[in-house]
Amino acid sequence: MSAPHSTSEPVSKNIVWHEGVSQKQREELVGQRGVTIWFTGLSASGKSTLACALELELLQRGKRAFRLDGDNVRFGLNKDLGFSPKDREENIRRVGEVAKLVASSCTTTLTAFISPYLADRALARKIHEDSSIPFLEVFVDAPLEEVEKRDPKGLYAKARAGVIKEFTGISAPYEAPEKPELHIKTNETSIEEGVAHIVAYLEKNNFI
Structure with missing residues (x-):
């Protein structure tokens, strides 16, 4: 069986994809399908709060679930990345690959990332689709005036004052999902x- 198609070619040519337990076998043995639920939205829209609550609900039901949080990942895996468009792209590419691996273990994988660009989220989806791993996009939607009121980390205030550069929703764009699987308006729900x-x-x- 050939290796799954990748969105980018490895630098080394001296590697070979190694097959093991098939995804179907794993799902049958574990008794659960793997899926990535990708929460996207402005800072303070409620992505992490919703993902945390969902993770707890699934675990309490005896289901396998694991959350990847935007800030937390930047303390380790992505601590070498900033917030430029290029770094944001690489941030989401890496997270997409990690989420795919976790989901392939038959775990409901929750990712809470602003992920402001359509192209970057499309790449994350493609990473999953190329490996036949389900990908669900959840648009966590709240108006800018609402998230600025919440501003739990004080980031919007800093962005308005010019202290934080390239801040999504203020000095950097947010491209809303066009066809998300789920759309949740946290100012109404x-x-x-x-x-x-x-x-x-x-x-x-x-x-x-």
Whole structure:
């Protein structure tokens, strides 16, 4: 069997893809399908809060779930990246690859990243699709005036003052999803309602 198509070619030519347990075998043995749920939205829109609540709900149901958070990943895997468009692109590419690996272990993988660019999220989706791993985009939507009111980290205030450069929604663009699998407006929907909505979608599509 040939290696899964990649979105970029490895630098080394002296490597060969090694097959092991198939995805179908793994899913049958574990009893759960792997899927990545990609939360995207402005800072303070509720991505991490929603992802945390969903992770807890799934674990309490006895399901495998694991969350990758935007800030947390930058403390380790992506600590060498800043917030320029190029660095943002590489940030999302790496996270897309890691999420695919975690999801391939038959785990519901939750990623909470601003991921402001359509092209970068399309790349993350392609990374999954090329390996036949389901990818669900969740647009966590809240108006700019609402997230500025929340501003739990004080980032919007710093961006307005010019202290933070290239801040999404203020001095850098956010490209909203065109066709997300789920669209949750956190200024109209409670976290509990949002979790219930996502769980219903997962159940309906046999992901849990």
